[in-house]
Amino acid sequence: MHTTDQILLVTEGDGIVATESEQHELTPGVVALIPANTKHWHGAKPGKSMTHWSILGPADTRIVD
Template identity: 45%
Template sequence: MIRVRPAEQAGTAGKPGSRFTGDAFAYLTLPATDGVTINTVTFAPAARTHWHSHERGQILQVLSGRGLIQTRGEEPLVLRQGDTVWIPPGETHWHGAAPDSSLTHTAISLGVTDWLEPVVDYPGAAQAEETSS
């Protein structure tokens, strides 16, 4: 059993090799343990991850704000407080804040993260905003 107290987490800046565009503040909740890493990340408006995938998948739990997530080749989906997302192993995706809102989520990453290129823009974000309610 491993217990991590808040005082032991203070000042931790997220897992090595993470890639973001814009201002994102990662708080390492649980360092890599048996291939599981848990981060709580706050994204400023329009901040986002680079394209990436996870060896054994990822779970996102949206704590506050509004954001976007997109699988490569698909339209982005709007994320809102209370949403939980499962990203299957090997699925290339990005996630982050909407252009006009911050976003805080807890990310549970399983296995190695393969970081790829930055997301140049928000492909299809306007459509995602218009079709969500």
């Protein structure tokens, strides 16, 4: 969870971004906006790889398991 919005820009591969209530597929060219203070997860699909840019504004960031 981040205290600022997060933008993901997928450059290669196949992935997923998910919150507690939604899940969306990520493919090259997709831009995802994750609002501040939203519990979320993003990564490659099983057996796949994914490369992306993650853009965060200046803020305190707390990473939790």
